[in-house]
Amino acid sequence: MTSSFEEDFAKAASLVREGNHIDAVGVYTSIAADDSSTNGEKVRAYSNASACYAAREQYTAALDAAKKALQLDENNSKVHGRLATAYHGLKHYEEAAHHYGRAKELDPANTFYSQQQQAVLLLIRDGKGIASQETKDAYYYRKGIEQGKEAMGKGEYLSAVRHFSKAIELHRKCATESNNSNNSNSNNNNNNNNNNNNNNNNMTNKMSDLAVLLCNRSAAYSRLGRYAESLEDGMKAAEVHPMYARAFFRIGYAQHHLKHPNEAHSALRRCLELDANHSEAKSLMTEVEQVVADLKKTAEEKQREKEEQVREIREMQNAERVAESMQGNSTGYRGRAHATSYTHCSYCNDAGHSRAECPLLRRKRSRTS
CATH class of the missing domain: 1.25.40.10 (Tetratricopeptide repeat domain)
Structure with missing residues (x-):
């Protein structure tokens, strides 16, 4: 199959020399669409088709063909050159400068890329060109x-x-x-493994x-x-x-x-x-x-913590009651009991002491006596 595609490439090249770019594009498109063509052959076909479109100043079509080639091989200097040419023709100079620069990195010996990059950089400096949607x-x-x-x-x-x-x-x-x-990769060998690695890095x-x-x-x-x-x-x-x-x-x-x-x-x-x-x-x-x-924490742990908190509260309450009781003994009468006391006075209707201990009743008795 490879030999038949070489014949097709030769046929397309002959058409280009004759100035018949449209028919040449048809041949290149057929090669690229053929399931039996290799990755390298597809890249070559799309790249050449882009060149044919550019020769007819159909730069949008040239750009589309070059982008298809780029999807298959991002490290092909010629493909970047095709992209740059298409962008250059569309007056999208920033993109053109980028791809001329990339082509120059991949193929330093080709002075054309360097010259064209300088040319579009001058145009950018002078404020020329059209901002693309990508820009x-x-x-x-x-x-x-x-x-x-x-x-x-x-x-x-x-x-x-x-x-x-x-x-x-x-x-x-x-x-x-x-x-x-x-x-950048200075070895332009179209190695599929290198392409995959670069694609993975980009992703x-x-x-x-x-x-x-x-x-x-x-x-x-x-x-x-x-x-x-x-x-x-x-x-x-x-x-x-x-x-x-x-x-x-x-x-x-x-x-x-x-x-x-x-x-x-x-x-x-x-x-x-x-x-x-x-x-x-x-x-x-x-x-x-x-x-x-x-x-x-388990339910038992939570219950133990709750019981410990209750125990601490009761200890504090008991300590307060003892302190109040001691204070009451030293002054001759009992202080008011803590509100939690269960003792209730039937005379003053207050809690904390009995009727016999009620200070109000004592004072009443002392006055009557």
């Missing part, structure tokens, strides 16, 4: 993060929720833009960024007392990045305030397993452990 999204993504952090610092938590929500919404489009530019970075944003919004919700929403964001963060300690702290904090001590304890324990020096988690864990310990 706008990336701007508002970064702006949302900055404004969210600023609002948190000012205590404007509702505004922080709004800004972080906007950044989360734009995350899928923008989060890995800077990451892609840092994944990890993307998920890390999303987890941070979710935790930021979780913290804002928490400051507003909206713990159920805070918990939801914390759980989403832990789902996309299971090794992020802060996500589990946010879960634990929300569960604690929702009166779910066992769940809070589990989340905080996981947080400290991932980051033993997490000071906030340590502090909260001390409080949560006490609550959990109280819940684990």
Whole structure:
């Protein structure tokens, strides 16, 4: 099958030399769509189709074809060159400069990429070009993060929720833009294992960024007392990045305030397993452990504690009665008994002494005598 595709590539190249770019695109599209074509052949076909579209100044179609090639191989200098050419033609100079730079990193010997990058950088410096939707999204993504952090610092938590929500919404489009530019590899060998590794790294970075944003919004919700929403964001963060300690702290904090001590304890324990020096988690864990310990006490332990409290109260009452009795003996009459005394005077209708001991009755007798 490979030899037949080589014949197709040769046929398409001949059509290009004749200036018949449309038919050439048809051949390249057929190769890319064939289930038996290899990954490398598909990349080559999409890349060449992009070049044909660019030759006809159909830059939107050229960009679409180049993006399909990029999805299959992110470390192909020629593919980045195709993307740069398409963006250049669309006057999206920031994206063009980025992909020319990436192509130059992957193929330093090709001076064309360096020259074209310098050309579009000059255009950017002169304020030329059109901001693409990608550029706008990336701007508002970064702006949302900055404004969210600023609002948190000012205590404007509702505004922080709004800004972080906007950044989360734009995350899928923008989060890995800077990451892609840092994944340089000077060996352009189209090795599938290398491609898979880079794709995995990009995905990890993307998920890390999303987890941070979710935790930021979780913290804002928490400051507003909206713990159920805070918990939801914390759980989403832990789902996309299971090794992020802060996500589990946010879960634990929300569960604690929702009166779910066992769940809070589990989340905080996981947080400290991932980051033993997490000071906030340590502090909260001390409080949560006490609550959990109280819940684990048996009925007998609780009954013993209750009996001990009753015993202590009775001892205090007895001590008070003894002290009052001694005071009464020293002054010649008994002081007023503690209210818990069962003695009741039928003369003055008061508690704490009998009728014979009633001080009012004594005074009455002394006057009559």
